Amino acid sequence: MPRHPEYQYLDLMSHILEKGDRRIDRTGVGTLSTFGAMLRFDLSDGTVPILTSKRVYWKLAVKEMLWFLTGETNIRPLLRENVRIWTDWPLDKYRKATGEDISQPEFEKRILEDDEFALKWGDLGPVYGKQWRRWLGADGKEYDQVATVIETLKTNPSSRRMLFHGWNVPELPEMALPPCHMVYQFHVTGGNRLNLLIFQRSCDLELGAPFNFVGGAALLMMVAQQTGFDPGELIWMGGDVHLYLNHLEQAREQVTREPRLFPRMRLLRKPASIDDYRIDDFEVTGYEPHAAIKADVAV
Missing domain, CATH: 3.30.572.10 (Thymidylate synthase/dCMP hydroxymethylase domain)
Known part of the structure; x- marks a missing residue:
């Protein structure tokens, strides 16, 4: 076998x-x-x-x-699906930037409820999906x-x-x-x-x-x-x-x-x-x- x-x-x-x-x-x-x-x-x-x-x-x-x-x-669509595997990185960045010892559930709650907060603190930068679907070429076009x-x-x-x-x-x-x-x-x-x-x-x-x-x-x-x-x-x-x-x-x-x-x-x-x-x-x-x-x- x-x-x-x-x-x-x-x-x-x-x-x-x-x-x-x-x-x-x-x-x-x-x-x-x-x-x-x-x-x-x-x-x-x-x-x-x-x-x-x-x-x-x-x-x-x-x-x-x-x-x-x-x-x-942005992690917001993930959180809406109860997927929390990407929260650690933006949470760490927020804590270091603000000095606020916010809990993970509270941070996630603010991402879900506050549009402005989500825009500023929920984005991971140009990670996987951006490169797969919207790679920005030197010619200014997206691929x-x-x-x-x-x-x-x-x-x-x-x-x-x-x-x-x-x-x-x-x-x-x-x-x-x-x-x-x-x-x-x-x-x-x-x-x-x-x-x-x-x-x-x-x-x-x-x-x-x-x-x-x-x-x-x-x-x-x-x-x-x-x-x-x-x-x-x-x-x-x-x-x-x-x-x-x-x-x-x-x-x-x-x-x-x-x-x-x-x-x-x-x-x-x-x-x-x-x-x-x-x-x-x-x-x-x-x-x-x-x-x-x-x-x-x-x-």
Whole structure:
């Protein structure tokens, strides 16, 4: 019987726990790190890599991907969907700028209720969605990289140029966080299977990677549906892959757990375009993971 694909993730985690390079990082928390990793997940049978060795809140990851695709850079639409995974950065910026020791719930409440406050303090700068959908060229024009990829898949699916990325050098200083999952490249195999490779320069393996796998799988399924292909492989590549030092106990617990069957994900309708998907379009069945593992984000 073939080995469960989730072991790729757990083996990488074990490798970092045993042999990771101990480093002081930007956040000051410190990490154990390895450089260069690749995981492959086959989506052609309907299963998706929603990890089972701990509960992954997959709807949050899909909502985040849908938010990226809108080109939006303010956390307000996320908060309206009860997605709080991006609040830490603007909250940290607000506290440092004002000296006010505001709680996260109060900060989020003000973002939701006060238009002016949301405009000033809720924006993350030109992060993912801005670069994917509204890349500002030196010629002053905006470029929609995602739309270009979809058009190329329909007209020239053997192209080797079907990718989009977020590493816009002049705009990096304005971003709350430079893009971690920074390159998305598409490839068609056998005339009908669409594959997606994601390159991630920096990866928080305990908290970030499980979300990135789900977001990538959702994106692959949406683009495949829009272009008339079947989902194929999701290939994830990491540069600096790390465990934060305050996540080591959680990781040690997780690697002892035996993976369960991956769930299935399907799209319940075909929207008119990549811009028209909603969270209700995604159905996940057969997800029976181990218990959630709590870990803090390093800002």
